[in-house]
Amino acid sequence: MTKTVPQPHCDVRPQTRPLLRPDLSPARDRLIRLLRLKWVNGTVLHYWFDDGPAPQKEAVRKAFKEWKDLGIGLVFTEVADRSESEVRIAFDQADGSWSYVGRDVLSISANEPTMNFGWDLTDDYGRTTALHEIGHTLGMPHEHQNPFAGIVWDEPKVYAYFTGAPNHWTPEQTLHNVLRKIDVSEVEGSPWDPDSVMEYWFPAGLITEPARFKTGLNPPGGLSDADKEWVRRFFPTLEPTVPVLLPFQSVPLSLSPGGQADFSIQPQASRKYEIATFGTSDTVMVLFEEINGELRFVAGDDDSGEDRNSRVTAKLFQGRNYVVRVRLYWAGESGQTAVMYW
Template sequence: MKENLKICHDRLLPLDLVRPQQTIRLGTGPVQAVFVFRKMWINGSTLRVRFMGGTAAQQAIAKEQALWWLPHANLKFEFNNAPDAEIRIAFNSSDGAWSYMGTDCLSIPRDQPTMNLGFLDGGTAAHEFGHTIGLAHEHQNPSGGIEWNEEVVLRDLSGPPNNWTPDQIRHNVLEKYAVNQIKGTEFDPDSIMLYFFPDTWVKSGHGTKENNALSALDKVFIASEQAYPHAAVQAIELGVNAAPVSTSIGKPGEEDLFKFTVKKSGRYIIQTDGQTDVVMKLFGPNSQTGLIAEDDDGGFGLNSKIAVELIPGQYFAQVRHYNKAQGTGSYSIRVNRT
C-alpha cells in the first residue's frame, strides 16, 4: 500500500448528520443512509476567500489551484481576506484535508474555517475547492462500479494518518450516492475528485491512480448547464403583493432565479404554488451568496414557503425541483408583505 495514504473527508452540517441518508452500496449489502445533496451556488456568483493562517507559499498554492476551475465554471473567487468571506481556509496540519460542500459554507460561524488544507500534496487544493463549489467524491459516483475489499479498507483507514472510525470510513469511501441525489456524469477515472486507492482495496485488483489536475470531463461538466454555464444569468422580476408569476422546471437539473426589491422593513412571505415538488432558497440583501433561508415542503402540499423579516434591499429566490436528476413541472411563485 502507498505509504501515508491521505484522503479527504467530507464535512457535513449537524442538521445533515441526523437526517435519514439515502445512499446505495454495490453488492448484496443493505441500502445504507447518507443525505447528500449537491449544494450549488447561484450561477455567476462571486465567492470571497479569507486565509486563516498558512505561509505565503501555502496560500499561493491554494490560490493557484482554486483558479484552475474558473476558465470553465461561471464563478469568481476574490482573495480579499474579507471578514465575512464565504470561503475561509485554515492550514492545520493535524486536521487533514476537508471542505464543507457548496452553500453549506454559509452556515459556518465566521470565525471558523470552511476548508482545511492540512496537506497540499498534488492537486489537493483544487480537489477541496471542487467540494466548495459543490462537487462530490468521484469514487462515490453510483456509476463508478468500484467493488471494495471492505475488510482491507476498514483496516487500513482505521490507522494513521487518517485514524477514522468505521462510520467515517463508510461515509467517506465505501458508500455510494443515490442516483436521484446528484447531478453528474459517468464515472471518470481521471477526475480531480478521485483519490488514489491501492490495488488491495479493490476486488478487481486494479485500484485508481492519483489525479493531480482537472480532467477533460471535470472541465466539461463544471461548464455544463447542470453546473455553472457561462450563459448570462437572467433573474425574473417579482413584484411585492403582485400577481403570482407562472413558470416551470422545463428540464431536469434546471434552477430558476427570481429577484424582488424590499422598500420597507417588515415580514415577507415568498411561496410557490402548484403540484410540482420544489425547493427554494432565499439570498440577500443585495447578495447572491448571503443565504437567508431554505425550504422544501413548508407550503401547501409539496410547495415551498419562506416567511421572514426583511430589511430594504434586493433579494434573490432560487427554485429547483426536489428530484434534480429527473424532476420537471409547472409552478407559480409570489411575494407578499404581511
C-alpha cells in the same frame, strides 16, 4: 500524478441527512436528496484564511480561480473578516485535509473552519488537493463512492492500509471515506469517472474489480472533462441581465429539476415586502442585494419536502437593486410553479 510514496487522503466531513416525510413520492424524495446541497447559481462564496503560510494561501486562490475560469456562475471572493465568510479555510497540519460538502458549510459555527489543508499544496498533488476540497464545497462527493462505479474492494486490505501511515484513520473513517457507497437517490446515475479530481489514488491490492485497477488507481490530477461538464451544468454562466419582477404580478416558471429562474427587484418604495413561490413545488429561494457591484445575501428559504411554498419577508429600499433566485427541486404533477412579490 503517479505515486512513488504513500500520500495522505481527504477525510471529508459527514453530510447532513434530511429528515423527509415517509409519504413523499419516490421521485420527489430523490430530487430533494440529489439537489439539496447544491448552491443557488450566482451565489458569491466568500472565503477567509485562518492564518497560514503565504504559498499555501496562494495555492488555494489559484484553485478557486481554476474552477471559476471554467465559466461558471458561482463567484469566489476572498475577504479579510471571518464574519463576512461562508467558507473558512485553516491550515492545521495535524488535522489532514477535508471540507464540508455544499450548503452544509452554512450550518457550521462562524468560529469554526469549513475546510482544512493538512499538507503542502505547492506541488502537483497539493494543487489537486486544493481543487478536490473546493469540489466538496461546491457539492461534489468522492467519486470512488459512486454506486455505479462497480468497484469491488478487498476490504481487510483497505482497512489495514488506511488505519496505517500516513492516514491513521479509524475503521469508521475508512468506511465513511472509502467503502461506503453513496445512496443511489443522491447521485444522477452518471458513470464512474476514475480521472475525476474527486477520485482518490489507491495502491495495488485494494481493488479486485475492475481488473485493470488491481495494480492501483492513479488519477492524472487536476480537473477531468467530466468534472468540468458537471460544474458547468449545475452552475452555468449567468445572463448579464435578468428580467424585472414587478410587484403583484405572478410570473409562471417552467423549470426542470435543478433549473433556476432569476429576477431583478427594483422597489418603488422603502417598506417590508413578501416574496413567495406558488404551486405544488419544492424550491429554494434566495434574495440578494447588490452592494458596490456585488450581490450580498439578504434572506433565503427552502420548502423542500414540506406542504408549503418558499417565502421571504424582508425590508427593501427604494433606489436599491435586488436579485431573487429560485431553484427547483420538484414541481408536482403540473410541472409548474410561479413567483410573485408584493
